[in-house]
Amino acid sequence: MFSTIVVFCGSNAGNHPIYCKVAAEVGKILAEQKMSIVYGGAKIGVMGALAQAALDNNGEVYGVIPLFLKTKEVAHEQLTKLIEVETMHERKLKMHELSDGILALPGGWGTMEELFEMMTWAQLGLHPKPIGILNINGFYDPFLMMMEEMLQEGFIKHIHKEMIMVNEDIEVLLEMMKNYRAPEIKKWITGQTV
Numbered sequence: 001m002f003s004t005i006v007v008f009c010g011s012n013a014g015n016h017p018i019y020c021k022v023a024a025e026v027g028k029i030l031a032e033q034k035m036s037i038v039y040g041g042a043k044i045g046v047m048g049a050l051a052q053a054a055l056d057n058n059g060e061v062y063g064v065i066p067l068f069l070k071t072k073e074v075a076h077e078q079l080t081k082l083i084e085v086e087t088m089h090e091r092k093l094k095m096h097e098l099s100d101g102i103l104a105l106p107g108g109w110g111t112m113e114e115l116f117e118m119m120t121w122a123q124l125g126l127h128p129k130p131i132g133i134l135n136i137n138g139f140y141d142p143f144l145m146m147m148e149e150m151l152q153e154g155f156i157k158h159i160h161k162e163m164i165m166v167n168e169d170i171e172v173l174l175e176m177m178k179n180y181r182a183p184e185i186k187k188w189i190t191g192q193t194v
């Protein structure tokens, strides 16, 4: 069970209105389920749509933003709390510390970097948090193919692939995440999980 979810998603809105529309639905559903949101603190793009919908439905939303990004044009100023940090590394660690579940919506480099780091840490047994990918509009299909390729070519194991939950329906995905139990990863020796 988790109560605070970190959401990684685009600072751009994407080329199709469905991205922000679904992000707003996600914000509303998380607020209704009394789940707090931690995110990058911006009012723009998919990030802004998510945060605004959660706030409009009385949700708690915590933004973690590096000072250099905190301009009037970018920072959301009506959040439950806007936490300022110095660096991008500090920000990622803070978002990780504050949350007990991880959710990725469509986005660009920033979203991928945040998601991949959390996946890497899960693989190393550094955290037991559920990681969910909301596959809006088939956006993550190429990534799912890439993951399958990594598996087939021996670069990841089934146990690692199964750590990542993917669905196109946020309510189904949240249920999967609530039921997730991290596998026990004992140690990591020359590429072998034993």
Ligand code: AMP
Pocket: 007, 008, 009, 010, 011, 012, 039, 040, 041, 042, 047, 065, 069, 074, 106, 107, 108, 109, 110, 111, 112, 114
């Ligand atoms: P991207 O997917 O490249 O648009 O980056 C979005 C992700 O990186 C978000 O989850 C944020 O944590 C972070 N990020 C990127 N750009 C910004 C921004 N202008 N303001 C706040 N956070 C941002």
